[in-house]
Amino acid sequence: MRAALYDSYGPPEVLYEGRVPVPVRKPGEVLVRVHAASVNGGELHGRAGRVRFVTGRRFPQRTGLDFAGEVAEVGTEVTGLRVGDRVWGILGRTFGSAAEYVSVRPRQIAYAPGNVTLTEAASLPAGGTTSLTALRDKAGLRAGERLLVRGASGGVGSVAIQLGKALGAHVTGLAGAKNADFVRELGADEVLDHRATALADLDRYDVIMDTVGTEHPLLRRRLAPGGRLVSIAFDIDHPVRSIGYLLGSAVHGRQRVRFFSGNPKHDLFAELTAYVERGDLRPVVDTVHPLADIATAHRALEAGGVRGKHVIQVV
Numbered sequence: 001m002r003a004a005l006y007d008s009y010g011p012p013e014v015l016y017e018g019r020v021p022v023p024v025r026k027p028g029e030v031l032v033r034v035h036a037a038s039v040n041g042g043e044l045h046g047r048a049g050r051v052r053f054v055t056g057r058r059f060p061q062r063t064g065l066d067f068a069g070e071v072a073e074v075g076t077e078v079t080g081l082r083v084g085d086r087v088w089g090i091l092g093r094t095f096g097s098a099a100e101y102v103s104v105r106p107r108q109i110a111y112a113p114g115n116v117t118l119t120e121a122a123s124l125p126a127g128g129t130t131s132l133t134a135l136r137d138k139a140g141l142r143a144g145e146r147l148l149v150r151g152a153s154g155g156v157g158s159v160a161i162q163l164g165k166a167l168g169a170h171v172t173g174l175a176g177a178k179n180a181d182f183v184r185e186l187g188a189d190e191v192l193d194h195r196a197t198a199l200a201d202l203d204r205y206d207v208i209m210d211t212v213g214t215e216h217p218l219l220r221r222r223l224a225p226g227g228r229l230v231s232i233a234f235d236i237d238h239p240v241r242s243i244g245y246l247l248g249s250a251v252h253g254r255q256r257v258r259f260f261s262g263n264p265k266h267d268l269f270a271e272l273t274a275y276v277e278r279g280d281l282r283p284v285v286d287t288v289h290p291l292a293d294i295a296t297a298h299r300a301l302e303a304g305g306v307r308g309k310h311v312i313q314v315v
Contacts, residue, residue, distance in 0.1 A: 009049025064098030110269030143168025284308025
């Protein structure tokens with residue numbers, strides 16, 4: 001089958017469309033024919049070799065985390081799913097969804113929303129489950145609270161803005177000036193230019209969701225009493241110091257910091273489907289790229305200024 005591969009760590013140009021065997025489905029798994037996958041920030045770090053202590057040195061390596069597609073085969077131990085069902089999900093703590101097929105356990109998927117295309121749907125599993133976990137489960141965001149989303153126009157931030165509004169918060173987005181109107185269209189009550197607004201000059205917020213991973217001490221000081229900072233990233237250039245601060249801040253002080261690395265399961269995907277089908281959440285696709293242009297997609301995400309997700313069209 002066709003799949004996005006790379007034979008060494010490096011810039012986007014190391015990526016190419018190659019061929020690998022179709023996954024061997026186990027009795028408790030489902031083989032999914034992937035229609036589309038999205039490009040996520042963690043994949044950029046993986047491809048560049050910045051987390052090789054996790055990804056190792058065996059090549060070729062794969063890329064792609066989330067996906068949307070159709071069930072192609074159902075294992076003998078699987079119930080409730082049929083060939084042809086539209087599903088979406090995440091591989092877990094591994095890469096490889098930018099390919100024609102993936103084999104997953106039923107807990108890793110749910111029915112995809114019926115009111116969007118599978119290409120549109122592919123933009124949401126990673127960012128959607130991350131935002132829902134961060135805002136509702138980790139931060140306990142309540143109606144009427146003030147929420148700041150840093151990186152509001154990106155793949156996760158664009159979802160967090162919408163979910164923050166759905167949860168009843170007053171939402172402020174921190175993004176580039178050229179994306180201000182876009183973030184407002186997503187539902188933000190206010191939008192601040194991240195280049196013209198110093199973090200130290202921000203108002204105080206009940207919840208801050210950080211998708212960037214830097215300057216956590218400054219952000220923590222912008223929390224109201226009892227406020228919560230949820231970060232989905234750490235400073236990749238200073239990982240030990242950054243992770244140490246996040247772990248220590250999760251325990252000490254009234255303004256707590258929460259950090260997590262998601263590995264969502266079926267129930268969370270099913271909830272995300274309900275948000276989309278109710279109209280509380282819509283997919284935001286910046287650009288659709290064919291699988292053969294996987295390097296272009298990575299290059300575009302690295303360049304910044306993205307609105308939503310870059311999506312890889314497989315089928």
